[in-house]
Amino acid sequence: MTMQPILEINNLHAGVENKQILKGFSLTVYPGEVHALMGLNGSGKSTLAAILAGREGYAVTEGTVKYRGQDLLALDPEERARAGLFLAFQYPVEIPGVNSTYFLRAAYNEIRKARGLPEVDAMDFLALVKTKMKLLELKEDLLKRSVNEGFSGGEKKRAEIFQMAVLEPKLAILDETDSGLDIDALKVVAGGVNKLKRPDAAQLIITHYQRLLNYIIPDQVHIMADGCIVRSGGKDLALELESKGYEAIVRNQLVAA
Amino acid sequence: MSTATETIEGLVKQEYKYGFYTEVETDSAPPGLSEEIIRFISAKKNEPAWMTEWRLKAYRHWLTMTEPTWQFVKFPTPDFQDITYYSAPKQKKDAPKSLDEVDPKLLETYEKLGIPLRERERLAGVAVDAVFDSVSVGTTYQKQLAEKGILFCSMSEAIQKHPALVQQYLGSVVPYTDNFYASLNSAVFTDGSFCYIPKGVRCPMELSTYFRINAAKSGQFERTLIIADDGGQVSYLEGCTAPMRDENQLHAAVVELVALDNAQIKYSTVQNWYPGDEHGVGGIYNFVTKRGLCKGRNSRITWTQVETGSAITWKYPSCVLLGENSKGEFYSVAVTNNCQQADTGTKMIHIGKNTRSTIVSKGISAGRSQNSYRGLVKIQKSAAHARNFSQCDSMLIGSKCGAHTFPYIEVKNATASVEHEATTSKIGEDQIFYCNQRGIQTQDAVNMIVNGFCKEVFKELPMEFAVEAQKLLGVSLEGSVG
Ligand SMILES: Nc1ncnc2c1ncn2[C@@H]1O[C@H](COP(=O)(O)OP(=O)(O)OP(=O)(O)O)[C@@H](O)[C@H]1O
Numbered sequence: 001m002t003m004q005p006i007l008e009i010n011n012l013h014a015g016v017e018n019k020q021i022l023k024g025f026s027l028t029v030y031p032g033e034v035h036a037l038m039g040l041n042g043s044g045k046s047t048l049a050a051i052l053a054g055r056e057g058y059a060v061t062e063g064t065v066k067y068r069g070q071d072l073l074a075l076d077p078e079e080r081a082r083a084g085l086f087l088a089f090q091y092p093v094e095i096p097g098v099n100s101t102y103f104l105r106a107a108y109n110e111i112r113k114a115r116g117l118p119e120v121d122a123m124d125f126l127a128l129v130k131t132k133m134k135l136l137e138l139k140e141d142l143l144k145r146s147v148n149e150g151f152s153g154g155e156k157k158r159a160e161i162f163q164m165a166v167l168e169p170k171l172a173i174l175d176e177t178d179s180g181l182d183i184d185a186l187k188v189v190a191g192g193v194n195k196l197k198r199p200d201a202a203q204l205i206i207t208h209y210q211r212l213l214n215y216i217i218p219d220q221v222h223i224m225a226d227g228c229i230v231r232s233g234g235k236d237l238a239l240e241l242e243s244k245g246y247e248a249i250v251r252n253q254l255v256a257a
Numbered sequence: 258m259s260t261a262t263e264t265i266e267g268l269v270k271q272e273y274k275y276g277f278y279t280e281v282e283t284d285s286a287p288p289g290l291s292e293e294i295i296r297f298i299s300a301k302k303n304e305p306a307w308m309t310e311w312r313l314k315a316y317r318h319w320l321t322m323t324e325p326t327w328q329f330v331k332f333p334t335p336d337f338q339d340i341t342y343y344s345a346p347k348q349k350k351d352a353p354k355s356l357d358e359v360d361p362k363l364l365e366t367y368e369k370l371g372i373p374l375r376e377r378e379r380l381a382g383v384a385v386d387a388v389f390d391s392v393s394v395g396t397t398y399q400k401q402l403a404e405k406g407i408l409f410c411s412m413s414e415a416i417q418k419h420p421a422l423v424q425q426y427l428g429s430v431v432p433y434t435d436n437f438y439a440s441l442n443s444a445v446f447t448d449g450s451f452c453y454i455p456k457g458v459r460c461p462m463e464l465s466t467y468f469r470i471n472a473a474k475s476g477q478f479e480r481t482l483i484i485a486d487d488g489g490q491v492s493y494l495e496g497c498t499a500p501m502r503d504e505n506q507l508h509a510a511v512v513e514l515v516a517l518d519n520a521q522i523k524y525s526t527v528q529n530w531y532p533g534d535e536h537g538v539g540g541i542y543n544f545v546t547k548r549g550l551c552k553g554r555n556s557r558i559t560w561t562q563v564e565t566g567s568a569i570t571w572k573y574p575s576c577v578l579l580g581e582n583s584k585g586e587f588y589s590v591a592v593t594n595n596c597q598q599a600d601t602g603t604k605m606i607h608i609g610k611n612t613r614s615t616i617v618s619k620g621i622s623a624g625r626s627q628n629s630y631r632g633l634v635k636i637q638k639s640a641a642h643a644r645n646f647s648q649c650d651s652m653l654i655g656s657k658c659g660a661h662t663f664p665y666i667e668v669k670n671a672t673a674s675v676e677h678e679a680t681t682s683k684i685g686e687d688q689i690f691y692c693n694q695r696g697i698q699t700q701d702a703v704n705m706i707v708n709g710f711c712k713e714v715f716k717e718l719p720m721e722f723a724v725e726a727q728k729l730l731g732v733s734l735e736g737s738v739g
């Protein structure tokens with residue numbers, strides 16, 4: 001029996017007005033897998049994440065994206081989220097005056113409604129939040145504050161992973177969640193991500209640093225340059241990248257091609 | 258797609274759901290303004306001579322005044338001779354003895370507006386005085402309130418039954434010479450609500466007036482007077498709607514509050530007059546003078562307003578802080594969309610020692626609207642150790658609207674402290690996308706962001722009202738973001 005991929009990106013070409021950013025990007029992710037996506041600054045990693053999440057302003061000119069068998073690009077961003085796609089933002093946004101717990105419950109209930117489940121009231125939700133909070137060693141006080149408002153860089157990243165823990169996505173895309181974290185926070189976040197690993201869910205982890213991959217063991221590592229994947233391999237590829245640098249790997253690849 | 262592809266204008270399609278008109282026979286004065294009309298109104302209401310005289314003094318003074326032009330709003334001068342100053346639904350008998358005798362059509366109107374007046378269906382815990390065009394059609398819970406000595410009735414009734422109180426306090430906070438529209442109101446006001454809380458009594462329920470403009474070409478000039486005697490406490494709510502019409506209608510009310518020693522008055526408004534259509538045609542001109550006098554020591558007056566309606570809103574609920582240690586507060590949310598204009602704010606006049614005031618103003622502009630905050634904090638020489646804190650925040654939705662802040666500060670006592678903070682923000686696409694990515698659709702995201710922005714004001718509203726206000730805000734901004 002062949003398993004249905006969670007995500008199937010095929011020859012994706014996309015960009016903004018007058019600028020092609022993704023140039024034939026392909027990637028297939030199966031349930032239970034963790035993929036790491038690495039690559040130089042400006043190679044198009046965040047763009048890919050934004051297009052997958054449905055951000056405005058990008059034009060797809062060629063290729064397809066299938067999410068659990070359906071055409072992802074045809075869905076509104078909120079529909080994608082309700083279908084289990086989660087993006088941990090590289091730069092999480094502040095929403096002053098909107099309580100974090102209230103916000104998260106609204107999100108949680110949207111997902112439940114989409115699945116035909118009854119909404120959860122404030123009391124029950126609080127109980128759920130408490131159990132998830134332990135998982136990430138998150139300070140309770142953060143959830144009493146407005147969404148991301150005045151959070152430190154590290155706190156924002158932790159809060160993103162916390163939201164992911166509560167929303168239990170089918171596909172989580174983590175855009176440089178490790179950047180800006182001190183080593184202790186990195187371990188906590190990585191530990192949280194590992195605990196959230198499920199056989200029916202997958203993770204796509206965008207990172208610049210091999211050190212994250214000491215804590216999160218990826219099934220596959222992909223290296224991206226100029227809008228497409230130039231090399232894929234196992235976790236050792238990240239180590240090779242660390243010792244040789246992008247230059248060598250990308251050049252080798254281009255020469256080989 | 259429900260996200261930012263569609264243009265803002267294309268989506269501004271809010272429906273004003275209170276825009277219906279009630280077919281009732283009316284008893285009206287011919288349009289125009291003259292001493293004769295004023296005598297006609299006064300006679301209609303069977304008023305004592307002192308009242309008629311006061312109106313005429315106000316009218317004569319008004320004739321010497323010119324319209325103010327300093328406000329940051331644009332509109333053609335109303336033709337004061339084209340307005341009907343008195344319009345009342347015809348009653349079968351002279352006056353209904355109880356609410357159940359009121360014309361069923363009127364009761365139905367209020368039901369449609371969500372304000373049932375009939376004995377059985379009344380709102381629990383809220384006593385309502387319902388004003389229809391120029392007159393009060395009835396007041397609920399009067400008997401229960403009377404048991405506590407609280408007087409709550411229409412202004413017309415108060416003039417007949419409690420003339421001493423009316424004579425003592427009417428015009429004591431907003432004199433008939435105060436300003437152009439207040440003078441006009443003093444001359445032609447037709448009804449409104451009157452409330453007196455006796456010494457040491459805490460009003461056991463919310464008091465409320467619901468204003469409804471129905472007749473075409475009529476102005477509404479109501480007058481409200483609330484007095485809280487020593488240690489008295491009251492919370493008062495005001496709500497308003499009007500039918501959708503292409504011509505503009507004038508609403509020029511006066512509200513006076515008097516708080517004696519240790520008394521507290523909380524006055525909350527949810528203003529939802531017809532704002533005109535998306536091209537700026539029609540809508541209510543809401544030019545209102547609201548002022549509270551903290552006359553006694555330790556007295557406190559709180560104005561909370563949520564302004565979402567009217568073509569033009571122009572009002573400055575103010576506090577005169579005369580009593581030592583008295584406190585004035587102003588919490589405001591003003592939302593403008595389409596072509597609406599709002600110039601609103603407050604005045605805090607500190608006269609007594611140790612007086613304190615707090616101003617929190619949240620302006621939200623969408624569409625092509627203009628939203629201005631105008632506030633005066635005046636500390637007089639006598640106001641030693643007076644303190645003020647003001648915070649004025651503006652939020653812009655889209656790029657064609659405007660937000661403006663005009664704070665005026667006058668300090669004549671060196672021991673006083675005055676703090677002013679102001680911010681302007683924009684609802685960002687980033688914020689909306691962030692919400693979308695968590696499964697929350699754009700309209701809900703805007704509501705959430707705007708409600709977060711207004712939180713400090715909403716928490717000052719009575720509970721049921723706060724929920725209403727949040728919903729109203731949602732309706733007012735519907736479609737303001739693509
Ligand atoms: N809206 C836009 N308008 C113009 N150029 C854009 C836009 N969005 C992305 N780009 C460009 O596309 C390229 C890819 O950007 P992207 O943010 O996807 O890179 P990245 O791989 O995430 O880089 P980093 O590692 O620095 O986060 C960059 O050159 C960037 O400047």
Ligand SMILES: [Mg+2]
Nearest residue numbers: 045046047090
């Ligand atoms: Mg990036």
